[in-house]
Amino acid sequence: MAILRIERLGHQGDGIARGPVFVPGALPGEEVEGEVVDGILAVPKIVTPSSDRVRGPCAHARSCGGCQLQHASDGFVGDWKTDVVRQALSAHGLDTELRTIATSPSQTRRRAAFSVRRTKKGALAGFHIKASDVIVAVPNCLLVHPDIAAALPLVEQIGMLGASRKGELSVLITRTDGGLDVAVRGGRPLDAALGEMLAGLGRQHDLARLSWEGDVAVARRQPELRMGKANVVPPPGAFLQATPEGEAALLAAVQEVVAGARRVADLFAGCGTFALPLSGAAPVHAVEGEAPMLAALDHGWRNAQGLKPVTTETRDLFRNPLLVDELRRFDAVVIDPPRAGAQAQIAELAAAHMPRIAYVSCNPVSFARDAAALVAQGYTLDWIQVVDQFRWSTHVELAACLTRTR
Known part of the structure; x- marks a missing residue:
């Protein structure tokens, strides 16, 4: 076991001690203890915490890969x-x-790309654990707008309908003035039967639009966004x-x-x-x-x-x-x-x-x-x-x- 002092924060958000040794979840000035393997102290025990250390507000902060700095104060970040x-x-x-x-x-992100896989009992939707292909569910995510957080069951339903047993879908959800705009990538081919089921999801969740591999499958309202004095309908999945x-x-x-x-x-x-x-x-x-x-x-x-x-x-x-x-x-x-x-x-x-x-x-x-x-x-x-x-x-x-x- 080693005791290290964190000298600085790297560009990926990991603490860096002399060596260098990378310590995820550590802040400059902290003393940490743990086992170093291949230059990484993966599970640090914080011996001397920084005054900038705070309790992460999100219950998923330790597992989800979407946030690297919830353990740091807003001023520090x-x-x-x-x-x-x-x-x-x-x-x-x-x-x-x-x-x-x-x-x-917080809760102002108007777009989020969820990952979803089919399981034996249904589907699992959420974000990837850091540096992993494992998906962790993120109900009540504090990053995204509540309308997008509430759409996680929709993402699971899309996975059950359109994902292969081994593949993974990417579901990009954008909150627009016309409602949610959903863009799906990585699914099985869109046929008449799948199109009918997606139309049902569109009605159930009151979607503005749903596209499948870039092709519009459901169009109930225009997913408009205000830009200056103009109303713009971005193409599916646009930046x-x-x-x-x-x-x-x-x-x-x-x-x-x-x-x-x-x-x-x-x-x-x-x-x-x-x-x-x-x-x-x-x-x-x-x-x-x-x-x-x-x-x-x-x-x-x-x-x-x-x-x-x-x-x-x-x-x-x-x-x-x-x-x-x-x-x-x-x-x-x-x-x-x-x-x-x-x-x-x-x-x-x-x-x-x-x-x-x-x-x-x-x-x-x-x-x-x-x-x-x-x-x-x-x-x-x-x-x-x-x-x-x-x-x-x-x-x-x-x-x-x-x-x-x-």
């Missing part, structure tokens, strides 16, 4: 996530104002911001950056999270690689009132970024790439001397790399708004303001 951004910047020699983190309240509060914090930061712009480009635009609200003040050109998402954006814009023109372009910005001559039509750009960042597009933005860039990121590491490339080409990183809409997890997001100074 906010400071740690902010420091994750600070360290990513520091690795590239960058420093800037980090605004107070905007943390979404959306996780919480309304998180989306509002990111949007407010983006609007601050591009305020007063005469024409804006929104790159990796999705269904219009930023493009549609921004079009209330200026024309917007929205570019996205997934045509169905742009179709949803365009339909929302065409059926709204009081918006400036919004044009759309389906384009793979990784392989085919907007070039300098195309970018010079705009005086501000919003860019919200996936976790890998957008090196090719960033190079073109720098070469075009884009006056203002609002950069939204879900990965501080790739953001810091891209921001450093812009700073090297004459930009100033003015400030960053850190956003936590994945409460109690290690995930952190941000929106940044970059302006051209030379």
Whole structure:
């Protein structure tokens, strides 16, 4: 048995002692005791607890893999996530104002991806145990909106109807203004009999829509979401911001950056999270690689009132970024790439001397790399708004303001 002192928290939320030894569930400054196997103290006994240690509010905190930080105080988590951004910047020699983190309240997640497997007696639905394919049921989950938590029996029913005996279904549930929108992946082929049973589930649970492997199987109401002045119906399973509060914090930061712009480009635009609200003040050109998402954006814009023109372009910005001559039509750009960042597009933005860039990121590491490339080409990183809409997890997001100074 070893007694270790935790020196810091790693990016996956584990405590790290000298060695390094990884200790899940431990906090900096704590002394822990246990058996170390292959550099991991998997079942620590907390000998000296941190003043930041709290009792996890969720009964499933120890088993469910969805939350890694319920044992830490909110203040500690906010400071740690902010420091994750600070360290990513520091690795590239960058420093800037980090605004107070905007943390979404509990029970506000409007979408969740449940896993479900058939069992001998029915089905088991929930989330995976950390680093495992074992599913743990999560009734009364404190992360998701109560409407989604209450849908766990629906997920079990879907598993009983559509999962193979050995396979696992993924059931993505999104809370929309029209009701729950359900997208199922990994099930058996959709035939007439299954379609009829799913229609029955739609009526029983008052669903807005249910799709099966991307095809709409049940459509009772439009699963609309409000984006600015527009109502948008995202395609099944489309990317959306996780919480309304998180989306509002990111949007407010983006609007601050591009305020007063005469024409804006929104790159990796999705269904219009930023493009549609921004079009209330200026024309917007929205570019996205997934045509169905742009179709949803365009339909929302065409059926709204009081918006400036919004044009759309389906384009793979990784392989085919907007070039300098195309970018010079705009005086501000919003860019919200996936976790890998957008090196090719960033190079073109720098070469075009884009006056203002609002950069939204879900990965501080790739953001810091891209921001450093812009700073090297004459930009100033003015400030960053850190956003936590994945409460109690290690995930952190941000929106940044970059302006051209030379």
